[in-house]
Amino acid sequence: MNEDWPQHFPPRGTVPNAELYDQCIDACSLQWWYANAHLMVKGEDRPSLAFFVSFFRRAEESCPTITTKHHDACMWALIDLKHQKYYADSVLDPESIEQLKLQLDPAVTGRKLEHVEAALLELLNKGRVPRPDRILKNKAVYTQQPFSITLDDSCAMRVAQKGPVRQYAFEMRNTADDVYVRLYFKTQQQPVFHGKDGRVNGMYYYYFPSMRVTGFVVVKGVKHEVKGLGWYDRELDGSVSELGRDAKYSWSWLSLHLSNMSQLNMFHGTSGIEPDTRKMIVVETRTDGSRHYHDDVVMQTKKTWSSLVTFMQYPVEFHICSASMGLDVTIHTVFDAQELGTVLVGGAGFYEGVVEGSGVCGGEALTMRGFLECKKNAAPYSSTSELLKCIGSYVHGALEEVYPLDASDSWVSENVLGRNAINRGVPADKVCDTLFRPVRSMIDRGGKSWRSLVLVSCCNALSRQYFDCRRYIAVAELLHVGSLIIDDIQDNSMVRRGEKCVHVEYGVATAINAGSACYFMAPRAARIQDLPPEKASRIYQLYFDVLLAGHAGQGLDIYGLDYLMPKVIETGDVSTLFDALDAIHTYKTGGAVGTLCAMACVLCEAPAALSEAVEKFGLTLGLAFQIVDDALNIRGFEGNLKEAAEDIKDGKITYPIAIAMGRLGAADRHTLWVILRKPTKEAADIRDAVELIMKVEAITECLLIARHRLQEMWDSLDPLLEDSFPKLMMRTLCSFLVERTY
Structure with a gap:
């Protein structure tokens, strides 16, 4: 390799010999073979299927030698x-597994x-x-x-040369989805090199932009003869820098077939954020x-889509202009959800999907069809806390749509008043001010x-196809927010999420009304009524069951557990007290999360045994969250989200109190x-109570109980639920909710 042009590249600026350079060149640290096609099924007049495939070969070293080890992969999709x-x-x-373990193992990485x-x-x-990765x-x-x-x-590419025509045959088998593809790509012209001289960002890149494609695909046992238009490209790495070969690199790429029979190959890459x-x-x-x-072409993103699997954001509508052309x-994009998940790239996925459009080129009106590839250098978060902030932003956007502050009269009539609307007398802004604004004041705090992450992860863990459950977020969030507003009134709380409680800011009457309305807006906002009758009925049943149980749990919580305390103080036996706490918080908290998981099972038509395990996951997760919440209330929250030791101030019997009562001696129990029974507590009282709880390590025990319950639950669920990135999210939540400090 000389400094300017690697020896294994074709001559600079010349048409490459595809027969030679299609071959595997192990002097490359990274190389790939890629193809895509737009396919018409026999008897149809427009493409209804699409296909792409990428074969990758990566060397373990940036300057490969004859002894260098290589690793291969193939990613592909049939798009209906x-x-x-x-x-x-x-x-x-x-x-791959051993390679990935080395990249993650803290003993190796030092982080x-x-x-x-x-x-x-x-x-x-x-x-x-x-999934969809497999070994x-x-x-x-x-x-x-x-x-x-x-x-x-599973995957094969075979190349044949017949005179001037070069044929690329692909045979692909996806047994999990029962999909088989056999396609033949035939060249119609010489290859074309990309960029100014064939090199783009350290990679030599040539391609055939217009190919005739024939063959057939089989989906779920149904065979379809197809023909269409194809694209093939070949890339060779010539860079010894990490930028040229490392996954920490972002790009957008478009292959476009225009109706005037020309083609565009468009690329933008960066080591930062696009x-x-x-x-x-x-x-x-x-x-x-x-x-x-x-070099004067500008692409401007007009609309983005956020994946509820990886939470990566991709452009799905954009404007492209060029004065020279x-x-x-x-x-x-033809539809949004065209993300391929894989552990091999940063963020666990990349976008590869079909696009179409229209406009003008050279004064001529035209249409176009192509593929968009969009890869990010990393996820927009590096920790679960940061992910939850991303989720919070997404949730906020979803709730803004169903809880608008400037709704029209017609919107309010359709989405709030329904059949009772008389369309006169009260303007929509008054409904927004009294019903929506108090709730939004809570939502807008973040x-x-x-809970929404649990819901969307469950749905996408249970479904092999992407499940767009954005609308169901309303159930998760409005049920929760409504209960917080009402709870704060009942508990006489002053602070929620770092600011004044809703009833303090808007008054008790307005807060009660707006908080209660959340319960009824949730299924309406989620459009449960639009589901098939059997599913809708089951969802309604689950929803109203948990709503009623939640009120029962709240009633029991208000009533308190003082009636159990004489025996606890006398004997130190807290078993009955623990059972009562579990019951209350199952009804109040665990049941709500379990219900979200059960709804996901209904929506995704999960089998009975799996549904039972997934619902138990949610219930256990919710209960563990409450146990940790009680512990943090004693220890103190980050960011003043709640008043420190608020539960002691209110005299509530919580998990740390129960554990302490079971470990303290009789005098300390008394x-x-x-202290807990004092109607007014001084700072010294609260300090003394906290010291007694800490003395017997009740907080530590709370966290151990939460961890044990979650691990036991996960051991039951793990063998029943197919491995996927959403499942990893569910597993991660188990750890995060017991390790959190807020």
């Missing part, structure tokens, strides 16, 4: 545009595990990976003449075979939003109980 299904598959080298990494390492140590039984097999790549019986407006490297190929390089087009 008509039914918005994304059948993704990702096969990894047999040694602690963050967020989902601990759950992933736990899974890897069991010899498993999350090959054997190393990839390459042949050079004729060139082919074979990965077990801006909403970015200049693209573009090569235009025309019907006469000519190649034209453009006379280009002015708007492009959008919150942990972990002292603690006397």
